[in-house]
Amino acid sequence: MKKLINHPQNVPAEFLAGLALAHADILKVCLDPVYVVRVDAPVPGKTGIVSGGGSGHEPMHVGYVGKGMLDAACPGQVFTSPTPDQIEAATRAVNGGAGVLHIVKNYTGDIMNFEMAAELCQERGIEVRAVVINDDVAVEDSLYTAGRRGVGVTVFAEKLCGAAAQRGYDLARVEALCRKVNGNGRSMGMALTSCTVPAAGKPTFELGEDEMEMGIGIHGEPGRERMPLLPAAELTARMAATILADLPFRGGDEVIAMVNGMGGTPLMELYLVYGELERILRGLRIRVARRLVGNYITSLEMAGCSITLLKADDEMRALWDDPVLTPGLQWGI
Amino acid sequence: MKKLINHPQNVPAEFLAGLALAHADILKVCLDPVYVVRVDAPVPGKTGIVSGGGSGHEPMHVGYVGKGMLDAACPGQVFTSPTPDQIEAATRAVNGGAGVLHIVKNYTGDIMNFEMAAELCQERGIEVRAVVINDDVAVEDSLYTAGRRGVGVTVFAEKLCGAAAQRGYDLARVEALCRKVNGNGRSMGMALTSCTVPAAGKPTFELGEDEMEMGIGIHGEPGRERMPLLPAAELTARMAATILADLPFRGGDEVIAMVNGMGGTPLMELYLVYGELERILRGLRIRVARRLVGNYITSLEMAGCSITLLKADDEMRALWDDPVLTPGLQWGI
Numbered sequence A, B: 001m002k003k004l005i006n007h008p009q010n011v012p013a014e015f016l017a018g019l020a021l022a023h024a025d026i027l028k029v030c031l032d033p034v035y036v037v038r039v040d041a042p043v044p045g046k047t048g049i050v051s052g053g054g055s056g057h058e059p060m061h062v063g064y065v066g067k068g069m070l071d072a073a074c075p076g077q078v079f080t081s082p083t084p085d086q087i088e089a090a091t092r093a094v095n096g097g098a099g100v101l102h103i104v105k106n107y108t109g110d111i112m113n114f115e116m117a118a119e120l121c122q123e124r125g126i127e128v129r130a131v132v133i134n135d136d137v138a139v140e141d142s143l144y145t146a147g148r149r150g151v152g153v154t155v156f157a158e159k160l161c162g163a164a165a166q167r168g169y170d171l172a173r174v175e176a177l178c179r180k181v182n183g184n185g186r187s188m189g190m191a192l193t194s195c196t197v198p199a200a201g202k203p204t205f206e207l208g209e210d211e212m213e214m215g216i217g218i219h220g221e222p223g224r225e226r227m228p229l230l231p232a233a234e235l236t237a238r239m240a241a242t243i244l245a246d247l248p249f250r251g252g253d254e255v256i257a258m259v260n261g262m263g264g265t266p267l268m269e270l271y272l273v274y275g276e277l278e279r280i281l282r283g284l285r286i287r288v289a290r291r292l293v294g295n296y297i298t299s300l301e302m303a304g305c306s307i308t309l310l311k312a313d314d315e316m317r318a319l320w321d322d323p324v325l326t327p328g329l330q331w332g333i
Helices: A008-022 A084-094 A108-123 A153-167 A171-183 A232-246 A267-283 A314-321 B008-022 B084-094 B108-123 B153-167 B171-183 B232-246 B267-283 B314-321
Strands: A027-030 A035-038 A048-055 A072-078 A100-105 A128-133 A185-191 A211-214 A225-228 A254-261 A287-294 A304-311 B027-030 B035-038 B048-055 B072-078 B100-105 B128-133 B185-191 B211-214 B225-228 B254-261 B287-294 B304-311
Touching: A008 A027, A008 A035, A008 A048, A008 A072, A008 B267, A008 B287, A027 A084, A035 A084, A048 A084, A048 A108, A048 A153, A072 A084, A084 A100, A084 A108, A100 A108, A100 A153, A100 A171, A108 A128, A128 A153, A128 A171, A153 A171, A153 A185, A153 A254, A153 A304, A153 A314, A171 A185, A171 A314, A185 A232, A211 A232, A232 A267, A232 A304, A254 A267, A254 A314, A267 A287, A267 A304, A267 B008, A287 A314, A287 B008, B008 B027, B008 B035, B008 B048, B008 B072, B027 B084, B035 B084, B048 B084, B048 B108, B048 B153, B072 B084, B084 B100, B084 B108, B100 B108, B100 B153, B100 B171, B108 B128, B128 B153, B128 B171, B153 B171, B153 B185, B153 B254, B153 B304, B153 B314, B171 B185, B171 B314, B185 B232, B211 B232, B232 B267, B232 B304, B254 B267, B254 B314, B267 B287, B267 B304, B287 B314
Parallel strands: A048 A072, A048 A100, A100 A128, A254 A287, B048 B072, B048 B100, B100 B128, B254 B287
Antiparallel strands: A027 A035, A035 A072, A185 A211, A185 A304, A211 A225, A254 A304, B027 B035, B035 B072, B185 B211, B185 B304, B211 B225, B254 B304
């Protein structure tokens, strides 16, 4: 294992220490229990937004804490759910009296721990709602998940709900928006290589020199098919077809699109895939209204990409353009 | 070779096609010869800023075209200098009557081709100045370079000169600023792995399972020393010490710092290194006024990082905060 680290077990904590030093104007890192929170939290009267999950997917989630996005994020160990006490502490820290939305990716451990934290907060009189993101069309059940996994749509949900809360949407409206985003978004990923969890010290799985894994999960969970590596055009067409058929997306739709890198894939390749994707969508009269191309929800140094499409309405497009100031996503400020 | 590509020889062109589709609001890609230019070029009366170099370092340079940074960038094939006709066409396209600055990294081919282009432009009555960036403290001469290589300071020069030109600095002032930035900036890089140029199809070099290359160049040129992998704290301390001694930086200085990923290193590791760096600098009473942590000048999918420090004055700090809207760097807009 070759990584820029000190001790494998200290990686998440030392990462957060660096993040806190780099972005002291945006966020602070609280310890015991660990969570990352906006410097100005709680914002009185604003609906709070909290997310979290295992580390190793950066910039998600801790890199999305800041104005116009998350009020707090709870990072677990690498690829490991955060604990209920982290989530409870973060929720209490961001509650400005208007309640808190939990955005939870569909992994069994995450759901259980967010539910426990929500109960603890509600006992203390904080209103908490939770929306589970389950946008991955690749497989129905998976290693850590009953039902579909939560992946790229989480980034969109955090941006759009964060903007809505910043505008003054109450908890019920933010929750409804989050359900609409989840209902209208679909993703699929693929990998060229595995990744190595620091504490494990060896690759999560092995792929042959000419193989790829279609439908990979963000922790390296098996996908749909292990198959020979395809050219980017064909690879993109297959992923797009699976995503498009699922919602389904139709001619005349507008979408917010993401071509996301898994962490070890150069921008050059991601934009190449984006070009293939936009040409396919244009051919179907689907217009890409907004897009992200880059590393937004990663799996350590895994090589590969995922595609996310969100059928967007006027409300989502407007919220997308609202200012955001986080380490991982920034515009308009 | 496992990459998200179609044909190895088409990678740069297909990358640019995707970039153009994704960022049509910011830039356009011109063909025959190839360059990337701001949509609103030429801006009448504004000093033009052009850079360029081999592809494979994205987002640099083409991802830095846009308001507040470059007017145009000329991408060569992967790790290959752009040709004089590309640079000449780009320079002519951005000349708003106030002349054009060429920001050139110190590689022999780049310098030769930028010089030829500048002569051709001057024959047509366009005033051109060139500043050569040579900030890499690792080695004095290298595989493609006489003198020091140009690396991370290029990102800072493009941001700061772009802001200055946007403010209305004339060519002489922008040139002087660029020389000041180059004179006050130093960098050093290291690699954990090699990278694979698509057209070559195999890794540029080989590193053993426990080895790293200290002082690596951005094309995989040999550095100072091949040595056993060090913990991040020691690695950062060694790189920082070499950089700090060179200018030299002193207690009381303010710096703009960058911890840059080579393309295949996760954000988690880059922030961990940033934390080590800022602690070292604080111990020396050097204040980090601004910073970048992420992938800004890469070497395809190489794993590793580089550190850049720029001794910043009030002018540089103010220009740094000016708005910028490019695919690779964006704030304030």
